[in-house]
Amino acid sequence: MEKIPMTPGGLVNLEDELRTLKQVERPAVIRAIAEAREHGDLSENAEYNAAREKQSFIEGRITELEDVISGATVTLSDEDSDDESIYQIVGQHEADISAGRISVHSPLARALIGKTIGDNVEVSSPGGSRSYEVVHVCFV
Numbered sequence: 001m002e003k004i005p006m007t008p009g010g011l012v013n014l015e016d017e018l019r020t021l022k023q024v025e026r027p028a029v030i031r032a033i034a035e036a037r038e039h040g041d042l043s044e045n046a047e048y049n050a051a052r053e054k055q056s057f058i059e060g061r062i063t064e065l066e067d068v069i070s071g072a073t074v075t076l077s078d079e080d081s082d083d084e085s086i087y088q089i090v091g092q093h094e095a096d097i098s099a100g101r102i103s104v105h106s107p108l109a110r111a112l113i114g115k116t117i118g119d120n121v122e123v124s125s126p127g128g129s130r131s132y133e134v135v136h137v138c139f140v
Contacts, residue, residue, distance in 0.1 A: 007094050007101060011071065018065045021058055029055045074112055075136035079120070084135060 029051055036048035073088045087108070088101045095103035102109050111123045112134070121132045 007071075007088065007090055010090075010094060014065055018062065021062050021065070025058050026055075026062070029058055073138045074134065076121070076132040077135050079131040079133055 032051040033048065033055065036042075036045055036051050039045055039047065042048050071089065073086060075084055075086050077084050086100055089104050089109045089112070090101045092103045092105060095101055095106070104110075107125060108121075108123050111121045115121055115134050115137075117134050117137060119134045121134060123130050123132065
């Protein structure tokens with residue numbers, strides 16, 4: 001699954017959902033499966049089948065959330081002006097350049113893939129080509 005960067009608020013929401021799935025939903029479905037087993041023949045037990053389907057959904061969602069939770073904040077120094085800018089790389093739905101959040105699909109974010117502190121990045125944009133030095137990287 002592709003890792004999707006996000007804001008701290010988005011991360012908190014997903015972590016809350018993950019915690020609920022693990023601490024509330026998962027134990028509840030395990031109890032429901034145990035109760036359904038007590039009713040006898042499992043091959044014709046609709047309650048058992050429904051509980052197993054719900055368990056499958058919960059486990060899949062847990063796996064998905066664990067895979068999705070990630071992100072990065074990058075500090076860049078413009079090589080022409082020495083101005084520093086901080087950008088948080090987020091998914092498309094959270095991008096807001098005025099708030100310093102750039103889409104993972106933007107030219108700048110794509111140019112930063114695989115870069116580390118001290119690396120130079122050349123970015124082509126509608127305003128022309130820009131060069132940056134990676135000053136700091138922080139992963140959430």
